[in-house]
Amino acid sequence: MDPSVLTTLKILITGESGVGKSSLLLRFTDDTFDNEQAATIGVDFKVKLINIDGNNVKLAIWDTAGQERFRTLTPSYYRNAQGAILVYDVCSRQSFSRLDAWFDELETYATNTNIVKMLIGNKIDKERREVSREEGLKFAKKHSMLFIEASAKTKDGVQMAFEELVQKIIQTPGLWEVDASSQRGMSLSDRTEGGQPWSCSGYCSLV
Amino acid sequence: MTDDIPSPCDLLVIGTGLTESIVASAASRIGKQVVHVDHRDFYGSNWATFSFNNLHNVLGVNKGLTECIEETKKETYSIHIGLNSNTVLNVVEKWFISDEDVEATIDNQLRIEETNNGILKQTWTKSEVLKHSRKFNFDLSPKLLYSKGEMVEVLISSGICRYAEFKNVSSIYTYDNVESGLLPVPCSRADIFNSKDITMIEKRLLMKILSMCVEYETKPEKFQEDEMGNFGNFLDAHKIQGKVRKYLIDSVAMAKESTNFQDAVKNIQKFVRSIGRYGNTPFLWTLYGSGELPQCFCRCSAVFGGVYCLKRSTRSIIIGSDGQATGIMCDNQNLKAKFILIEDSLNPLATIKSGISRAILVTNKALTSNDQAVLINLPSLNGKEPVRILELSASTMACPQGLYVVHLITRQVTTAIEDLREVIDTFFSAVESNENEALHKPQIIWSLHFNINEYESYADMLPLNLYSSPGPNSSMDFDNHVIQARNIFKSMFPDEDFLPRVPDPEDVILEGSAEEVVLQESLENQEVHNVHE
Numbered sequence: 001m002d003p004s005v006l007t008t009l010k011i012l013i014t015g016e017s018g019v020g021k022s023s024l025l026l027r028f029t030d031d032t033f034d035n036e037q038a039a040t041i042g043v044d045f046k047v048k049l050i051n052i053d054g055n056n057v058k059l060a061i062w063d064t065a066g067q068e069r070f071r072t073l074t075p076s077y078y079r080n081a082q083g084a085i086l087v088y089d090v091c092s093r094q095s096f097s098r099l100d101a102w103f104d105e106l107e108t109y110a111t112n113t114n115i116v117k118m119l120i121g122n123k124i125d126k127e128r129r130e131v132s133r134e135e136g137l138k139f140a141k142k143h144s145m146l147f148i149e150a151s152a153k154t155k156d157g158v159q160m161a162f163e164e165l166v167q168k169i170i171q172t173p174g175l176w177e178v179d180a181s182s183q184r185g186m187s188l189s190d191r192t193e194g195g196q197p198w199s200c201s202g203y204c205s206l207v
Numbered sequence: 208m209t210d211d212i213p214s215p216c217d218l219l220v221i222g223t224g225l226t227e228s229i230v231a232s233a234a235s236r237i238g239k240q241v242v243h244v245d246h247r248d249f250y251g252s253n254w255a256t257f258s259f260n261n262l263h264n265v266l267g268v269n270k271g272l273t274e275c276i277e278e279t280k281k282e283t284y285s286i287h288i289g290l291n292s293n294t295v296l297n298v299v300e301k302w303f304i305s306d307e308d309v310e311a312t313i314d315n316q317l318r319i320e321e322t323n324n325g326i327l328k329q330t331w332t333k334s335e336v337l338k339h340s341r342k343f344n345f346d347l348s349p350k351l352l353y354s355k356g357e358m359v360e361v362l363i364s365s366g367i368c369r370y371a372e373f374k375n376v377s378s379i380y381t382y383d384n385v386e387s388g389l390l391p392v393p394c395s396r397a398d399i400f401n402s403k404d405i406t407m408i409e410k411r412l413l414m415k416i417l418s419m420c421v422e423y424e425t426k427p428e429k430f431q432e433d434e435m436g437n438f439g440n441f442l443d444a445h446k447i448q449g450k451v452r453k454y455l456i457d458s459v460a461m462a463k464e465s466t467n468f469q470d471a472v473k474n475i476q477k478f479v480r481s482i483g484r485y486g487n488t489p490f491l492w493t494l495y496g497s498g499e500l501p502q503c504f505c506r507c508s509a510v511f512g513g514v515y516c517l518k519r520s521t522r523s524i525i526i527g528s529d530g531q532a533t534g535i536m537c538d539n540q541n542l543k544a545k546f547i548l549i550e551d552s553l554n555p556l557a558t559i560k561s562g563i564s565r566a567i568l569v570t571n572k573a574l575t576s577n578d579q580a581v582l583i584n585l586p587s588l589n590g591k592e593p594v595r596i597l598e599l600s601a602s603t604m605a606c607p608q609g610l611y612v613v614h615l616i617t618r619q620v621t622t623a624i625e626d627l628r629e630v631i632d633t634f635f636s637a638v639e640s641n642e643n644e645a646l647h648k649p650q651i652i653w654s655l656h657f658n659i660n661e662y663e664s665y666a667d668m669l670p671l672n673l674y675s676s677p678g679p680n681s682s683m684d685f686d687n688h689v690i691q692a693r694n695i696f697k698s699m700f701p702d703e704d705f706l707p708r709v710p711d712p713e714d715v716i717l718e719g720s721a722e723e724v725v726l727q728e729s730l731e732n733q734e735v736h737n738v739h740e
Contacts, residue, residue, distance in 0.1 A: 043510070044506075044510045044709070044712055045712050046712060047712050060712070065506060065509035065510040066509055066512075066514070066515075067505075067506070067509045067515050069211065069514070069515075070211075070212075070514075070515060070516040070517070070519075072250075072515045072516060072517045074250050074502040074505055074506055075250070075502065076370060076371070076495070076499050076502040076503065076506070077506065079495065080372075108341065111495075111604075184372055184494065185372030185373045185374045185494040185603075186372060186373055186374070186375075186485065187368065187369070187372055187373075188359060188362055188363055188368040188371075188373060188485075188491075189363060189368060
């Protein structure tokens with residue numbers, strides 16, 4: 001890893017279909033917004049380097065890949081995440097009432113017990129709001145989550161949401177330090193082959 | 208919500224087991240519209256990994272499903288999908304510890320007692336174990352990966368390896384019936400060199416056989432015709448006896464005396480080539496259990512547009528007047544598809560071929576001093592089938608600290624309880640047994656026995672566009688299933704690449720968006736596909 005990077009964090013985004021999870025992600029990572037954005041295809045996770053309190057932190061932000069459409073996220077999606085963002089649409093009561101189920105799923109499958117959770121009420125640019133700021137705040141308080149209202153369309157609150165989340169993660173001891181991650185397993189890739197393959201010449205020299 | 212499932216689609220996959228998930232991801236990857244359904248409420252079908260609570264739910268659910276009879280339109284008929292087929296059967300769960308709740312125990316605190324000889328002994332109660340339900344990951348079908356096997360290669364070449372993490376199996380044992388004990392199998396060159404179990408001459412012999420087998424294709428002149436009948440004959444011809452013979456048969460070749468020579472050599476080659484890639488033994492264990500792997504492929508499929516629906520009862524396959532499958536009835540929706548893939552255990556045209564006998568134990572102590580993942584290959588004793596034991600510690604995420612999850616796997620002869628009784632009695636003790644014995648053997652805290660059916664289906668009995676995919680078998684690794692998944696894919700889409708590498712999100716950092724590249728790619732594929740039609 002680049003020595004100037006303090007750590008890499010896995011952040012995931014969940015919530016009902018159509019609340020703007022991918023839009024928030026793309027607004028934050030690429031500063032783009034597509035009004036007509038179709039259901040998510042091809043977005044696995046996005047990587048972004050940010051600077052928090054003088055430290056460079058690499059974020060791998062995971063999208064649901066549309067698997068939430070029929071409420072069928074894989075448990076493995078939640079593994080080893082340090083941060084989780086629950087999103088609802090302030091103009092959709094239904095997306096807010098489904099938060100309990102998404103929260104339960106997060107609690108069930110998150111492997112870091114001290115994972116930092118954030119609630120985002122998205123689409124505050126739109127009229128006909130159905131969920132008040134107070135309701136969102138109440139839900140977040142009840143579940144000890146960070147809370148922010150945002151708009152991926154107007155950029156309102158997006159940058160701040162991610163920054164606050166990362167700041168909180170960095171302040172949480174035992175959540176992201178190298179020590180904690182060394183307990184985990186190894187990743188496979190052609191770049192990480194370790195040890196000497198047991199070539200034939202190895203045998204032959206002994207015979 | 209039901210209306211959202213795209214129909215028609217290119218490929219409809221029923222069941223989220225490993226083979227189905229690999230095919231689904233490969234098809235999505237080249238831009239085909241995939242719909243992947245499962246009547247269960249979890250991923251992985253008979254490959255799944257469960258927590259304590261989920262395990263209980265699932266074993267209950269398995270019994271409750273009923274079949275529904277569907278009316279079908281004229282000129283078509285339908286085959287009912289046997290959702291109530293009990294693939295997992297003879298389930299027996301047993302607790303060996305008391306039910307009582309210990310007053311004032313906080314979550315992670317265990318009662319620690321000092322035993323006579325000063326060893327710290329942790330005592331668990333049932334409620335304490337269940338409090339940690341989520342820390343347990345019980346595999347229905349635990350399997351290992353050869354570090355240079357098909358599964359590892361496809362995970363790496365496709366990039367899907369990013370969704371999982373692994374631990375190297377720390378050591379391999381076989382059973383020495385002369386000395387009645389576990390015998391460590393030396394894997395690396397250094398292991399063989401340092402082994403105190405075999406003599407210098409035996410070491411040389413072992414090295415010679417291994418290198419001969421590795422070079423089998425390039426230096427065939429080293430082999431005599433008459434040696435190449437079964438593996439036993441070959442070892443006889445080279446005067447391989449004693450422990451070296453045990454190593455080679457039980458652990459390196461994963462064979463029997465009667466195994467065909469060529470098959471044994473293939474296994475030896477895979478074993479030797481896999482050593483040293485990630486560690487001292489050739490095998491990897493998937494962190495959080497083998498059930499992670501189907502999920503990895505499903506995730507890849509979803510990233511490329513695959514639509515996932517669990518808890519969808521898939522009642523029947525509809526066959527058109529031309530004898531081809533046209534789609535399925537899924538809840539009350541008729542989902543049309545060009546190709547259908549169904550897992551064997553759901554396929555009404557598949558028959559039970561054989562079975563696997565399984566036991567899962569939770570124990571309080573490791574069988575050996577090793578602390579990660581240990582593989583024990585027990586040879587066939589008293590005419591019984593060989594038994595494989597996998598012991599997993601907390602570091603593999605199989606259980607909480609201080610406990611071990613032990614998997615026993617063998618081919619089914621009678622029932623899981625009968626098939627595995629002797630082995631379990633040899634290595635483990637129930638808590639009730641007398642104290643001296645109990646201090647040496649790991650004690651069983653909880654056990655679960657079950658059998659899993661293995662199915663087979665004959666392609667010539669199926670419509671040409673309906674494929675049936677194999678569920679878990681008793682083999683130790685996944686490679687055969689990867690090969691079969693590739694064959695199914697190639698048969699559906701003969702001109703397409705099987706799981707080409709996905710663009711690495713790390714490589715597109717701070718550049719244009721990754722999904723544009725991907726979308727363009729899949730659009731191109733779509734066009735190619737349309738031209739073919």
